[in-house]
Amino acid sequence: MRGGPRDRGSGSVLVLAACAALLSVGLGVLGLSSAVLARHRAESAADLAALAGADVLAGRASGAPCERAAAVLRAHGARLVGCAVRGDGSVAVSAAVLPAGPPAALGEAVARARAGQATEAAAVEGSR
Template structure:
């Protein structure tokens, strides 16, 4: 047995290493979860944008045809249409993408561009 000031420190480095490894694993798990959430959000956003464009392209054929096109495009992107509405030539689509435990919903609108305002007439 050792006598002296460091006799009670035996095995302390092992405890510190185990604690450090557990902390790093927890931080890595949180980073992976954040990555999954961001990836799901981007997938839902892309699907919503493309589905809204497809619906706006078919808007003049009726809301049913427009929303059917939006559903097909969203499904091709690995998402589902939660809500689809068409008013005139403007389509409003909400899509949901599932990735891991996350299922974010993103809303997107598409339609023809508005005409720029006309300059005021000079007198």
């Protein structure tokens, strides 16, 4: 006999504790993945919306820049937080996406993007 009579069933308790720990870690990873996915979706939607607004400013599309940006965000499941047409001919967009599942209680993932005509100063700065 390996252990005394008091040790009977202790292996089952240890296995259950290990399973509970693995389940907790797995749920945490799923929650984190949902939040990261929401951030990536917000970034992509903000980039596309800013480009759509810049197309309006450049005359390649019709409508108002911020209305076009809002339509693109809605199509990508994001919400328009802010939109501004800047004096340098660019459009700045802020977008928000709510994560799925329990991470939604922590709030929305917000991303910002700006797009517009390249200026000579920006081209010189970008070539360095």
